[in-house]
Amino acid sequence: MRWIRRNLVVIAGLLTLAYLILPNIIVMVFSFNKPAGRFNYSWREFSLDAWKDPCGVADMCDSLSLSLWIALWATVGATVLGSMIAFALVRYRFRARGAINSLIFLPMAMPEVVMAASLLTLFLNLGAELGATTILIAHTMFCLSFVVVAVKARVLSMDPRLEEAAKDLYAGPVQTFLRVTLPIAAPGIAAGAMLAFALSFDDFIITNFNSGNTVTFPMFVWGSAQRGTPVQINVIGTAMFAIAVIVVVAGQVISNRRKKTAAAK
Amino acid sequence: MTVTEAPPASPAPAAPGPELRKQPVRRKLVPYWLLLPGVLWLLVFFALPMVYQASTSVQTGSLEQGFQVTWHFQTYWDALSEYYPQFLRSVLYAGTATVLCLMLGYPLAYLIAFRAGRWRNLLLVLVIAPFFTSFLIRTLAWKTILADGGPVVEVLNTVGFLDVTSWLGMTEGNRVLATPLAVVTGLTYNFLPFMILPLYTSLERIDPRLHEAAGDLYAKPSTVFRRVTFPLSMPGVVSGTLLTFIPASGDYVNAELLGSTDTRMVGNVIQSQFLRVLDYPTAAALSFILMAVVLIMVSVYIRRAGTEDLV
Numbered sequence: 001m002r003w004i005r006r007n008l009v010v011i012a013g014l015l016t017l018a019y020l021i022l023p024n025i026i027v028m029v030f031s032f033n034k035p036a037g038r039f040n041y042s043w044r045e046f047s048l049d050a051w052k053d054p055c056g057v058a059d060m061c062d063s064l065s066l067s068l069w070i071a072l073w074a075t076v077g078a079t080v081l082g083s084m085i086a087f088a089l090v091r092y093r094f095r096a097r098g099a100i101n102s103l104i105f106l107p108m109a110m111p112e113v114v115m116a117a118s119l120l121t122l123f124l125n126l127g128a129e130l131g132a133t134t135i136l137i138a139h140t141m142f143c144l145s146f147v148v149v150a151v152k153a154r155v156l157s158m159d160p161r162l163e164e165a166a167k168d169l170y171a172g173p174v175q176t177f178l179r180v181t182l183p184i185a186a187p188g189i190a191a192g193a194m195l196a197f198a199l200s201f202d203d204f205i206i207t208n209f210n211s212g213n214t215v216t217f218p219m220f221v222w223g224s225a226q227r228g229t230p231v232q233i234n235v236i237g238t239a240m241f242a243i244a245v246i247v248v249v250a251g252q253v254i255s256n257r258r259k260k261t262a263a264a265k
Numbered sequence: 266m267t268v269t270e271a272p273p274a275s276p277a278p279a280a281p282g283p284e285l286r287k288q289p290v291r292r293k294l295v296p297y298w299l300l301l302p303g304v305l306w307l308l309v310f311f312a313l314p315m316v317y318q319a320s321t322s323v324q325t326g327s328l329e330q331g332f333q334v335t336w337h338f339q340t341y342w343d344a345l346s347e348y349y350p351q352f353l354r355s356v357l358y359a360g361t362a363t364v365l366c367l368m369l370g371y372p373l374a375y376l377i378a379f380r381a382g383r384w385r386n387l388l389l390v391l392v393i394a395p396f397f398t399s400f401l402i403r404t405l406a407w408k409t410i411l412a413d414g415g416p417v418v419e420v421l422n423t424v425g426f427l428d429v430t431s432w433l434g435m436t437e438g439n440r441v442l443a444t445p446l447a448v449v450t451g452l453t454y455n456f457l458p459f460m461i462l463p464l465y466t467s468l469e470r471i472d473p474r475l476h477e478a479a480g481d482l483y484a485k486p487s488t489v490f491r492r493v494t495f496p497l498s499m500p501g502v503v504s505g506t507l508l509t510f511i512p513a514s515g516d517y518v519n520a521e522l523l524g525s526t527d528t529r530m531v532g533n534v535i536q537s538q539f540l541r542v543l544d545y546p547t548a549a550a551l552s553f554i555l556m557a558v559v560l561i562m563v564s565v566y567i568r569r570a571g572t573e574d575l576v
Contacts, residue, residue: 014376016369026410027402104307109507112516114555118317119310202399205517209540
């Protein structure tokens with residue numbers, strides 16, 4: 001009893017973690033299911049069919065590659081625009097800073113459905129054709145703020161004296177930026193870019209409003225909840241999870257090694 | 266609501282002195298050139314759409330004949346009187362999910378920050394990792410977990426949990442799926458990481474020696490938590506609750522996939538008015554009301570909580 005009371009936080013925390021991981025386990029287990037009907041909601045029997053033929057469902061892999069393509073370009077756009085804003089906000093004093101700060105904060109403080117709906121009214125009024133382009137525009141817009149926050153945090157913690165030192169050593173502004181500023185800001189920019197990619201790839205609400213008849217992967221999953229969920233969806237979900245975990249663990253191992261070799265020197 | 270995180274004591278990076286005045290004009294324009302493309306993007310695709318939406322909300326007309334601005338504010342009133350149950354439900358569900366996220370997320374954030382030791386990074390990875398599976402797929406997985414007659418529902422029924430939630434009006438009979446409980450479960454699940462990460466960040470900043478000091482002064486563990494840990498974690502609590510409440514209030518995915526027609530939230534109404542019914546003025550008015558409600562609640566909450574240092 002005393003042991004339980006002492007470790008109450010640990011037990012409660014691990015239970016929360018189980019709550020977080022449980023759906024992923026279900027997704028993984030059900031990727032090996034052989035469902036009877038159109039829906040893959042209840043367990044029938046073990047099968048490797050879906051894993052042998054992940055693109056065996058009509059249109060699913062097309063939607064997947066479209067999502068990857070949109071996420072890639074939205075990431076590029078949001079990262080470039082967002083990093084520029086972040087540098088300007090941290091490194092310069094100018095008028096309208098407050099206004100610009102609120103302009104960046106507001107998209108994050110607004111329910112997604114509001115942004116999605118207002119963008120749709122804009123596109124409708126302009127008579128724009130909804131499709132990959134409008135999705136890309138929308139994704140770049142809502143990822144921008146997150147990139148600004150990530151890069152700003154990193155640039156703020158940078159020591160401005162490093163740049164002064166570079167200048168004292170006769171580096172020009174371009175050289176200083178490329179050889180000193182950019183490498184130090186790189187982790188923040190990378191974090192912002194990764195966040196943008198994940199947000200764009202997984203976005204449903206804004207895409208739902210502004211995609212027209214274009215089907216991204218989340219749109220495909222949404223549609224499948226009505227039409228029938230192929231097992232392949234779970235295969236993709238499991239694969240995404242596995243790849244991400246492998247990448248993160250590999251990154252950890254590499255950085256640990258680096259730390260060790262650095263310590264050995 | 267934004268901050269300049271730089272400590273006030275440190276000297277400003279570019280000391281605005283005589284040197285600044287001597288600099289050529291071109292240099293002064295640098296920040297504006299840096300800002301221009303991004304800010305323009307936000308103005309055209311974030312701010313301008315709000316103007317269009319405001320204008321749409323006071324239009325009348327039909328799809329066939331086109332819509333015209335007639336300053337028909339009645340739409341707001343009609344929308345509110347017809348859809349106030351969905352509004353109340355959104356605030357109620359999102360609020361409940363936020364409280365649950367705080368209650369569930371706090372122990373895990375605390376565990377990672379203070380008790381995890383060398384497991385800390387692994388636990389953090391496990392908190393973020395579910396994100397990598399598309400959230401729609403994970404939400405669909407809840408359909409399997411909460412299925413009628415499934416093990417989870419059986420257990421909840423046996424321990425009498427469903428009696429309590431039925432009494433509270435959260436469930437009906439022996440099922441969870443298609444009830445408010447399912448929607449709140451999904452909302453809590455979906456936004457939990459947004460609570461845990463800010464909580465963790467603010468807890469991690471606390472010097473553990475403060476806990477020891479409090480213990481040395483004969484504070485009971487519960488007192489240490491109440492008087493030291495929790496107050497110091499307030500920035501995390503505030504940003505965590507905002508990051509869960511705001512998206513949850515506009516969400517329609519959980520209500521659609523896990524709920525029924527009786528659990529529709531305002532997001533569902535906006536979505537169907539815009540994409541199925543094509544009644545743009547009502548949809549725009551609803552969306553504006555939602556935005557206003559959220560912004561007002563958030564600003565009151567921030568003032569109450571006394572933390573202006575956000576973002």
